[in-house]
Amino acid sequence: MxxxxxxxxxxxxxxxxxxxxxxxxxxxxxxxNAANEGDVVEIAMVDNEFQPKELEIAVGTTVRWENKAGRTFHDVYFPDEDIGSPLRMLPEETWERTFDEAGTYEYICRPHENRGMVGVIHVVEADGAAEDGKEAKEAEGKDK
Structure with a gap:
């Protein structure tokens, strides 16, 4: 038994x-497959950095930032467009943005930019997102 x-x-x-x-x-x-058109991709705000710091997504993708810091507030701000989240995103709060146009979008955390809290999102057409992004990164490397 x-x-x-x-x-x-x-x-x-x-x-x-x-x-x-x-x-x-x-x-x-x-x-x-998170970077496909219409999907949601998450970026964590931990300590004084965005994780990941650089991201490639397809047009139509939504990015969600979440403050995963213990006690610190952060924000997400796109200075070239003068848009962003509320200045004080408390721990566990989120903010989203959908990217409808291809391009390179640089953003910062205003309270912690001086500590290097910056990020960049490369938005590419869905047809050849990986290949187009690779070519764009190679071209950027040649310009430097």
Missing amino acids: NKRLLTLGATALTTALLLSGAAQAGYDKDQD
């Missing part, structure tokens, strides 16, 4: 582990 219960328990545990692994694999695959 005990051997039968042990076998059933081991089978149940194995099944649960396999199912959780399959769910995680599906989640990772979705994350790989």
Whole structure:
């Protein structure tokens, strides 16, 4: 009797582990496609930096910034366009922006720009996002 219960328990545990692994694999695959048109990509504000600091997305993608700092407020500000989040985004608050035009968008955290809290988003046409972005980055490297 005990051997039968042990076998059933081991089978149940194995099944649960396999199912959780399959769910995680599906989640990772979705994350790989996060920069497709219409998707939402997240940028964390941790310590005094944006993570990731540089991002390439397709036109139509929404970017969500989340303040993951313990006690510090941050903001997201695009100086070239004079738009951004509220100046005091408290921990766990978010702000979103959808990018409808291709281009390079530089942004800062106004309270922490002097500490290097800056970021850039490269928005490319959805047809060849990866290839266009690679060519743009190579061209930028040649200009320097």
